Amino acid sequence: MKLDENTIADFLKSKDKFNDYSPMLKALWFDGNGYWEKAHDEVDSLDGQPAARIHAYLHRKEGDQWNADYWYRRAGEARPDLTLEEEWGLLLARFLL
Template identity: 55%
Template sequence: MIDVIDFKQSVIDVQLTPGLPSYMQALWYDGTGDWKTAYDLIDQLTDQRSAHIHAYLHRKEGDIWNADYWYKRAGKTKSQVSLAEEWEMLVKEYCR
């Protein structure tokens, strides 16, 4: 797995690290500003990590009802921090 510093640098450099799981690729694309590709990567996945990122992406989109559904599927409570802070928290949580 990639560490947080390397992951964030890959976003800055716009150089996707090969072999990242789909949920990390979704965070990467979102970090580069490509919400649609991020969403397309995560949309059909049902594991808890993917559901958590799916929730964040719906929150970012402004679809709060759908975000709430996916937070529940992920076993998480809806984030109350800014979207940028939530992205950072997701990266830190899943870059292990």
């Protein structure tokens, strides 16, 4: 499912709801607002497929394809044939809805 631009904009401005977000949503919020390192810190020490999936996206964005592919495997998924923006949007839809 694809989110509309208003939903994405609202999410990126949603500082008042931030503390209620899961680590995956916090990571997407940080990344979407230009804080890759903070996004990575949110999921770096977490176990489980959801965190691994965000971790994979972040390493793909970083340009470290080998590491990204490792995390995609940990998440049980293949690297998607999408732009980074499309992948970020799909992840947001997955964890927001």
